[in-house]
Amino acid sequence: MPERLADIHLVCGATGAGKSTYSEELAQSVGGVRFSIDEWMQRLHNEDKPDEQLFEWFYERVQRNCAQMRSVAERLVVLNVPAIFDCGLTNKMERDIFVNWAEDLGFSVQLHFRDVSTDIRWQRVQNRNTEQAETFQFEVTRDMFDFIESLWEAPGDEELTRLNGKRITD
Secondary structure: OOOOOOOEEEEEEOOOOHHHHHHHHHHHHOOOOOEEEHHHHHHHHHOOOOOOOOHHHHHHHHHHHHHHHHHHHHHHHHHOOOEEEEEOOOHHHHHHHHHHHHHHHHOOEEEEEOOHHHHHHHHHHHHHHHHOOOOOOOOOOOHHHHHHHOOOOOHHHHHHHHHHOEEEOO
16 A cells, blocks of 8 residues: 555646646655546536636536545545645635635645646647647647636645645656
8 A cells, every 4th residue: 555645635836737647647656546626527517518717617616526536535645645736726716715625634744746838838739729638628728728827826835835745746
């Protein structure tokens, strides 16, 4: 059995930072279960999405999915199975939803920050759009990339320290 460093692992980074690949590797290394918002949205909602990219439509569904993921994770942690959240966690407010939930339940948390430059991330997104390999869920356009970029808030040193954080650079 792998060494257990935390009950809850939060993987954050801007679009194209490599969160999905890293999260899957982390799940394997700690014997945990990965929860990917992109996979849940693709399977449960993207077929029904409106023609226009409506942030409110997506955000409401993301929040419902994340609440269900946390509910399942509660049961896993009780069974001594760590949960890895690959849910974007775009800003501190979003990360705090998970942190507060975990801490209220007495679960330990570790933050993993994929810190990758904008140019490298955009190149990765373009490659993923073209190759449509394992982590591909949907095409990310430059407008989508730039919109999420405008919302992105990297964790600061205080947040990383408080959450036993790891900064992973490529």
